[in-house]
Amino acid sequence: xxxxxxxxxxxxxxxxxxxxxxxxxxxxxxxxxxxxxxxxxxxxxxxxxxxxxxxxxxxxxxxxxxxxxxxxxxxxxxxxxxxxxxxxxxxxxxxxxxxxxxxxxxxxxxxxxxxxxxxxxxxxxxxxxxxxxxxxxxxxxxxxxxxxxxxxxxxxxxxxxxxxxxxxxxxxxxxxxxxxxxxxxxxxxxxxxxxxxxxxxxxxxxxxxxxxxxxxxxxxxxxxxxxxxxxxxxxxxxxxxxxxxxxxxxxxxxxxxxxxxxxxxxxxxxxxxxxxxxxxxxxxxxxxxxxxxxxxxxxxxxxxxxxxxxxxxxxxxxxxxxxxxxxxxxxxxxxxxxxxxxxxxxxxxxxxxxxxxxxxxxxxxxxxxxxxxxxxxxxxxxxxxxxxxxxxxxxxxxxxxxxxxxxxxxxxxxxxxxxxxxxxxxxxxxxxxxxxxxxxxxxxxxxxxxxxxxxxxxxxxxxxxxxxxxxxxxxxxxxxxxxxxxxxxxxxxxxxxxxxxxxxxxxxxxxxxxxxxxxxxxxxxxxxxxxxxxxxxxxxxxxxxxxxxxxxxxxxxxxxxxxxxxxxxxxxxxxxxxxxxxxxxxxxxxxxxxxxxxxxxxxxxxxxxxxxxxxxxxxxxxxxxxxxxxxxxxxxxxxxxxxxxxxxxxxxxxxxxxxxxxxxxxxxxxxxxxxxxxxxxxx
Ligand code: ABN
Ligand code: CU
Numbered sequence: 274x275x276x277x278x279x280x281x282x283x284x285x286x287x288x289x290x291x292x293x294x295x296x297x298x299x300x301x302x303x304x305x306x307x308x309x310x311x312x313x314x315x316x317x318x319x320x321x322x323x324x325x326x327x328x329x330x331x332x333x334x335x336x337x338x339x340x341x342x343x344x345x346x347x348x349x350x351x352x353x354x355x356x357x358x359x360x361x362x363x364x365x366x367x368x369x370x371x372x373x374x375x376x377x378x379x380x381x382x383x384x385x386x387x388x389x390x391x392x393x394x395x396x397x398x399x400x401x402x403x404x405x406x407x408x409x410x411x412x413x414x415x416x417x418x419x420x421x422x423x424x425x426x427x428x429x430x431x432x433x434x435x436x437x438x439x440x441x442x443x444x445x446x447x448x449x450x451x452x453x454x455x456x457x458x459x460x461x462x463x464x465x466x467x468x469x470x471x472x473x474x475x476x477x478x479x480x481x482x483x484x485x486x487x488x489x490x491x492x493x494x495x496x497x498x499x500x501x502x503x504x505x506x507x508x509x510x511x512x513x514x515x516x517x518x519x520x521x522x523x524x525x526x527x528x529x530x531x532x533x534x535x536x537x538x539x540x541x542x543x544x545x546x547x548x549x550x551x552x553x554x555x556x557x558x559x560x561x562x563x564x565x566x567x568x569x570x571x572x573x574x575x576x577x578x579x580x581x582x583x584x585x586x587x588x589x590x591x592x593x594x595x596x597x598x599x600x601x602x603x604x605x606x607x608x609x610x611x612x613x614x615x616x617x618x619x620x621x622x623x624x625x626x627x628x629x630x631x632x633x634x635x636x637x638x639x640x641x642x643x644x645x646x647x648x649x650x651x652x653x654x655x656x657x658x659x660x661x662x663x664x665x666x667x668x669x670x671x672x673x674x675x676x677x678x679x680x681x682x683x684x685x686x687x688x689x690x691x692x693x694x695x696x697x698x699x700x701x702x703x704x705x706x707x708x709x710x711x712x713x714x715x716x717x718x719x720x721x722x723x724x725x726x727x728x729x730x731x732x733x734x735x736x737x738x739x740x741x742x743x744x745x746x747x748x749x750x751x752x753x754x755x756x757x758x759x760x761x762x763x764x765x766x767x768x769x770x771x772x773x774x775x776x777x778x779x780x781x782x783x784x785x786x787x788x789x790x791x792x793x794x795x796x797x798x799x800x801x802x803x804x805x806x807x808x809x810x811x812x813x814x815x816x817x818x819x820x821x822x823x824x825x826x827x828x829x830x831x832x833x834x835x836x837x838x839x840x841x842x843x844x845x846x847x848x849x850x851x852x853x854x855x856x857x858x859x860x861x862x863x864x865x866x867x868x869x870x871x872x873x874x875x876x877x878x879x880x881x882x883x884x885x886x887x888x889x890x891x892x893x894x895x896x897x898x899x900x901x902x903x904x905x906x907x908x909x910x911x912x913x914x915x916x917x918x919x920x921x922x923x924x925x926x927x928x929x930x931x932x933x934x935x936x937x938x939x940x941x942x943x944x945x946x947x948x949x950x951x952x953x954x955x956x
Contacts, residue, residue: 301625307350308623323619326351383855394425427855429583439468453490483700486717544594568730575722576710590854597667607633684914691905696720720895733792746786776874778839782815799916811911828859831866842882
């Protein structure tokens with residue numbers, strides 16, 4: 274019956290007619306169906322997640338290779354549910370047979386905290402007598418409790434409370450006026466909330482108290498700026514128009530643009546997920562990536578004083594990059610001719626919900642793609658590039674993460690993350706010594722040092738699934754200056770180190786050797802360079818994990834110990850810090866370290882189906898310029914074709930200007946340019 278419904282009903286989210294593509298996220302209809310099937314068998318439950326149970330790769334590869342004849346992977350739902358008493362269950366529901374095919378109790382684990390979970394904490398905090406007492410001590414009278422706010426975070430891990438009880442820590446703030454930013458008025462104590470009993474079970478109170486700051490508000494909304502500095506008046510309008518429409522085509526959720534074909538998925542956890550990424554090389558459809566996503570992140574804070582060690586948010590695994598995603602608006606978040614896609618989730622009560630415009634797809638001018646002028650005769654070619662941007666923005670309490678997946682015409686994939694929003698702040702007394710663990714960004718406001726570390730999951734499929742990862746370092750040639758082999762000392766080359774085991778592949782960034790990593794298909798050589806066809810990971814924002822080896826964050830965020838880990842592909846290895854992240858102790862470490870241990874650190878990853886996990890990001894020492902709201906700071910990772918094509922793959926992009934030597938000699942501005950950018954073409 275469910276299958277019939279699936280086939281008959283319009284897919285609110287997938288936008289396709291039935292049946293959905295096996296990579297499509299679950300539609301609202303499918304989510305409701307999965308919930309109904311689970312409810313029928315297990316009664317009253319709270320739902321934490323109902324998402325696509327992704328098709329098993331072997332089946333999926335067979336279907337992609339021959340969709341006419343290979344069996345179509347069955348639609349299944351991956352369910353996370355909480356039973357009365359806080360018991361966690363992981364389930365898989367076959368949506369075509371209407372049956373639960375897996376239902377497992379997951380004892381002593383906590384699933385992520387949803388926005389609904391977060392929102393109830395503030396109401397409880399405001400009414401709690403012990404919180405009211407603490408507020409009184411620092412100068413907030415009981416009648417002002419409505420001005421008290423909190424950002425509830427998962428507790429992270431606190432050895433006093435362990436993993437069995439679902440807990441949140443409430444980072445406390447105050448708003449003198451409803452329109453003031455509460456981050457100017459952090460409070461010095463931290464209540465702990467039990468999500469099961471809905472009670473405050475403990476309050477961490479510092480030994481040195483910090484009364485409520487008396488500083489004037491420091492706000493960022495229009496009214497406040499108009500009343501203070503005022504707005505700049507010298508910005509003229511800039512319009513982006515695409516009178517002929519966009520250059521991409523959506524086929525269901527598969528986008529085709531400039532030789533790329535990409536399936537666009539989205540889930541509650543990773544947000545955007547791309548599958549089956551191919552590029553048409555002279556008509557030959559070449560696979561490049563089976564799956565790409567940002568799979569986890571951690572934001573460890575660097576103040577060792579209790580309880581700040583608990584501030585190390587796994588924003589994807591503990592809260593969900595999909596659940597926190599913004600509904601994007603035209604002309605503000607994205608500019609130009611935009612195609613939006615919605616995202617469907619389940620709520621706690623088991624009803625499907627939708628975030629409208631969760632994904633933004635648009636094109637932008639990408640500046641010069643290539644150019645050359647011959648200095649002797651003035652012959653010139655200039656070709657402008659275009660880029661396709663598929664983006665989402667999520668709000669992780671105080672911070673905004675703007676995630677741009679950018680596809681370039683030359684086969685490059687770029688992940689750009691812009692960090693904006695508001696610093697996490699803590700209270701400080703006038704003239705208090707921050708001891709170097711933070712910065713006074715405004716009177717009474719201590720913004721602690723922290724890192725933003727993102728884990729990119731790359732499942733390469735470079736001309737097929739059997740790939741090998743190499744590290745590439747720019748190294749000086751052997752031989753001393755004056756020696757026969759390196760007389761002038763100028764020799765240097767790219768040293769390639771093949772990773773044959775996960776142990777060898779645990780590698781760190783080295784800016785001094787311009788280190789990059791190659792995902793190569795050693796079974797196929799470039800006809801000219803005789804090197805394996807490959808994609809290079811170029812990433813320069815790669816700080817080391819600063820929390821020390823053996824410490825809490827190091828144990829919990831095993832993925833962040835190295836810039837690169839490589840594992841042999843396994844269907845269920847998606848989440849690098851584990852499936853259920855809140856309140857993990859890190860003993861043993863979940864996710865990547867556990868998988869490597871289980872597979873054997875010395876097992877082979879040579880010429881097989883591998884996954885490359887890349888951790889990158891930045892270390893943030895806050896400064897007043899970041900406050901009261903941060904100007905966006907970008908970070909970029911590139912995946913670039915190397916020895917993949919046999920010549921520059923964008924020679925066929927029409928130039929904006931082209932004059933051969935003979936055209937220059939003939940005089941005039943003759944230009945036989947087909948229109949490329951819809952704008953000026955010189956004749
Ligand atoms: N950055 C931690 C966080 C994210 C979302 C909601 C609350 C807290
Ligand atoms: Cu930061």
